[in-house]
Amino acid sequence: MRRCAAARSPIWRRSRRIFLPVGLVGSAAGAWVLGQASVMIDPEMLIGMVLITLFGPFASAGYIGLIARWAEAPPSATKTFLARGGTATLTAYLTQSLIFSLIFNAYGLGLFGSLGVAACTAIAFLVALVSIGFASLWRSRFERGPMEVLLRRWTYLGTR
Structure with missing residues (x-):
């Protein structure tokens, strides 16, 4: 390597x-x-x-x-997992936005302002794991994340 x-x-x-x-x-x-x-x-x-x-x-x-x-460390399963998730960051970011809006806004659970720092930190950690996990699992089967595919199609619209 x-x-x-x-x-x-x-x-x-x-x-x-x-x-x-x-x-x-x-x-x-x-x-x-x-x-x-x-x-x-x-x-x-x-x-x-x-x-x-x-x-x-x-x-x-x-x-x-x-x-x-x-x-610098040798390759590992954790590195591979994070690297795959890192190649679909738009998907992970939008997944996080969707989950957070469902947790904290009134059209979801409506928890804004009702949780302490520790609970919000735990939720943020779990949402990060879920979003990166979703993106990583997606990337293990497909070349790009779903939002990256949509962005690429929109970017090249009319040039092909």
């Missing part, structure tokens, strides 16, 4: 060792401040959002560093 030299670049090690901890601590501090706000329009709410916005890119760079490290 050919390995990518860019995945071993020093920037990714720096991202994992420095940017990830800085981003996580800063984002956690922002989330804590945000959680202290008593109403939606509150200076604490604004400060928390600013902290999360400022430190989010550091955490993202750290996550990318982790992904680069993971990419």
Whole structure:
């Protein structure tokens, strides 16, 4: 298996060792401040959002560093599963949008504003697994995801 030299670049090690901890601590501090706000329009709410916005890119760079490290590992069933799902991201994204709208909007379960952070995080994790799982299973049988096929047909409409 050919390995990518860019995945071993020093920037990714720096991202994992420095940017990830800085981003996580800063984002956690922002989330804590945000959680202290008593109403939606509150200076604490604004400060928390600013902290999360400022430190989010550091955490993202750290996550990318982790992904680069993971990419160097030998192939596995998990990698194959995620890679297939990753080639149908439009399908996964629209599946997530549909599921979330059915869970949180009034025409579905109407749970918006009635669940805590832990429940919403668990739901988000499960919806991500379901959508990526659906896209991955689809891609195991077909060349492209269903939404990717529709987008491709629409894009090339009239040029064939």
